[in-house]
Amino acid sequence: MNEIALAADFAIIVVVATVVGLIARQTGQPTIIAYILTGLILGPVMFDIVTEDALVENMAELGLGFLLFLLGMKMRFDDIREILRPIVNIAVWQTILQTALALAVAWALGFDPTEIIIIALATVFGATPIIVKILTDKDEITSLPGKIDVGVLIVQDIYLVVVLALLGADSLGNPTEIAQTLGVIAVMMTFIGLFSIASSRYLLPQLFRRVADNKDVFLIVAIAWAFLFIAISEQFDLSLEVGAFLAGISIAQLPYSKELEDRITPITDFFILVFFASIGLQLEAGELLAYWREAVIASIVLMVGNFWIMFSLINREDFSVETSFLGSINMIQVSEFSLVVGSLAVAQDFIDNDVLGYLSLMALLTMSVSTYIISYNHAIYARVQPWFERFESDDKEDVDLSVYENHAIAIGYDEITEGALPMLEEKYGEVVIIDRQTDHIETLEEEGRYEYIYGDFRHGEIRKEANLKNASFVLSSTVQSEVNKALLEEVNDDATVFVEAERIDDARELYDRGADYVIMSTYLTAAKLSEYVEQYFDDRTSLEKSFERDIARIEREEPVDIEAERQKRTGGDDDD
């Protein structure tokens, strides 16, 4: 039968990676390490069961494409606007200084000139998946050091995309050619970039507004958009990564990007596993360990060196010492892009597998050590604080970040929740509404009264964005009990939670799981109707009164709405 294909190399990789991943998980290590190890285990280094066949190679490439698409989508400049200037300063200098340091180290370790350049380009510090993952788990991603790190990583990624484009180009024989290639890349990227910005302004908002309500269409149209850019960059001889990244950026500024991010992430996870495993597959034992001493030395020097580079840069921007310390100690591992750049350089014959082995080993070492360091970052700071106090000065001050805290969240904006929102706003100050319907979001946007997040509450990314863990009051108007159960599980114990249910059994279970109040519109209506029937026969006058009151309520058009509309219309001409 033709189905043998499914159980081939790719399937083996997935299964082994899961097993290794589960083991790594027990020691607190990130999955990326497990994936590289999987490649080493299955490849020539150990058992040599799996070879990198065409399908595996293609899936690895798809993984890379999706990774950059996702990365582009995360480039929401709004997120870091408050600290944009210091971040750009830090990121630019960090990139220059760490490249110089990596170059010096590689030179000192005696690599030959081409290798030194590639190593210097490839050794970028700060691995997005690791930092974001661990900080999210520790609930620190929205803290100031977390924001600085994420911001720096975002700016750094632009640099990496240029490096990738450069290495993907065909002619890099001498300095003139390199300069030429860089020039061409710059022009092409500007061109596609402009197209991407233009479309994110004029085309995509309408396009996605139309399709966003239909889950399946939404995802496939977004993927089609990515592939369209991939095809365009192919026409311009740019790499797949550049196209995917620019496609991501054009979507990033739309309100739908969080939701989309959550749908693309699993696909990326699925394929990127193959990519990291394929790096391990490429290496022979001899190649991996060819430069093991150099890798160990370089890892130590670069970890220490990069910590100080980051620390002094953040410190220079007048953030507090603690922020500087935490922000820089999080960033002491080689980026996963080192391996991306490295394997591209191997494919282009700039370096041989020995150097890729060196880069891989360095990635494995720095990533595994830094996982523990990030996990214990506060404890470490407490130990070394006395010594670091010398950097303290009075004019240092942390920026206040706007983070949702002790706020109220409403899941679903409808006639049920609407009435309670003003009270919640008064009591908790801030109300964040999560809704997955474009027309509701538009109404909210027009009113401009409450904060809102477009997306499905089922998605972790959305819950994180709303900072569910720190909410004081959550009001859910969905009757899907799996959503409500997930909500009750994740929410802070002290928070007040109101949910909705369709059936008594569900309601009881939700109370058991800690809901404070369960709204049940069906039973409420039933009670009301039978009350009205009774009044109909016994007490017509009060029935008429009830009817009048209810009908007035139904027919009430919010006067506030009209006022807001008018203001919007008159005020709307000035800006935009």
Added chain:
Amino acid sequence: MTELITALAVLFVTAGAFLLVANHFSLSPVPFYILAGLVAGTFLDQPELIELAQWGIAFLVFVFGFTVDFKSLQAVIRDSEAAAVTQLIIVAPVAFAVATIYGFDTLNAVYFSVAATLSSTIVGAGLLEHEIRDNLVHGRLASSVHFFDDLLAIGLILVLSAEAYTTTQVTSKIGFGVLFLIAALLVYRHIFPLLVRLAGDSDELVMMGSISILIGFLAGAELAGLSMVVGAFAAGISIRSDDASTIGVLNGIESIKDFFVAIFFVTVGALVSVPDLEVFIVAATLTALVLFVNPFVIMLSFVYEGYDARTAFLASSTLNQVSELSLVIAIQAALAGAISETLFEAIILAAAITMILTSVARRHEETVYSTFVEGLFAGRLTRKIDERSDVDEGLEDHVVIIGYGRQGRRVVETCERLGREYVVIENDPVLWDDMRAECRNYVLGDAMSSYPWEKAHVEDATLVMSTVDHRPVSKSVLEVDTPAEVILRASTSEVARDLLSGGAGYVSVPNILASDQLATVVQSTLDGDRSLDQIREEHLDQFETLERYGFGSRVGDD
């Protein structure tokens, strides 16, 4: 960039463009994938693409496996019994005979009749979303038949994977199938929970673990010589979980599924070359069978079972498209070289055509019903309603209650308590026994046709109260000629306003009532008048009272 990636780029860009069209006209995406494949066909000639498409099949069935709600199985069998039997003993043999007349051999004739008989879940469920949410009887009926058809398809795939159709071969396949289910249950009980525990809070690992389980079952299916569909279905069952923490994981798997399923459907379309006359004739015959014969026969069986003509018509008219699992069966047969090329292409064409036509036809079903179907059953209907109703002849100044769900029951109870006369109109035969036992007067019939109203003596009624939240029903209640006060139900105040201006005396909007209640509770907790514990206790007490009076969760909806 490799050729595969280029092919994928062509595939997705074309599919994306077609989806925009589908979305614009609110049509189902599946046929548009197939059309995209037809158009982009020549660029998609990649053996690796077929491998990815097979992942599409695996994920499609995998996701079906973990979304199957076994708790509802009993209700499904109750609902779809008659229709399913009719399909098997009438539609399938007819289709088989037609295929034989066209000169297909036995195996191909079986494939033909499978395609003619089964109907599609994704397309059907998409179309029915509204009805299912509103708890309408025909929505429930149709989705039950879909569900039954899907299970049947998987059973068929199991049997069709035998190399030769001897008794030993077929029984051994069935035996393996049972073994797979047992293995799935074991994984569900022991291995999957272990996986979730080991993975801690890493959704990524749980997801990769689930996919590993899928791969394990696929490999097992291959070893046992079964179709991968059986393996994927068993794998789906094995990762079912009531644990709220896996909700993100299941969503993740759905994303991956959507990606591969798009590849699958487009690739299927791409496998069709320019159809020649023969393909065209076979496809047209199949389309006719699926579009007219199948629904018509099923409608008759629903009517025979006691559903009113409208419900029977509406339920069966959403069953008139080729199932996507039939496509899976066809493509698997094509890969194994067991199906003739003509038939294969005809099935795919017929699938695309019927899937599009069914979405379009839905918009005109009311017209079709009143022009063609209603007259057909007229005489029979009044007789049937007479048989199944019980109304006191001298009824006057009574309340007409539409719908016998939770709200309807509550109102009935109030009327009895007050000693007022009432009639219930309900169109769901499943509730007939309850009505017979509990109600003094009842009519089993459709509130959208006129005879049940006559039967309920609406001209002498004092109050008409509808508990059905469905606009067409509300509209036809307003059209009934009666001096009685009319109370309707609506889901939003916008609809309510419309109904009020259409002459309704009052419209109950559950959302608004809930909103008021919610506001009161929020206010009193914020003010500290009553503690939440107090409110919770009161509410739980209320539940008990409700259940004691029989208004609990087991009762029908609304």
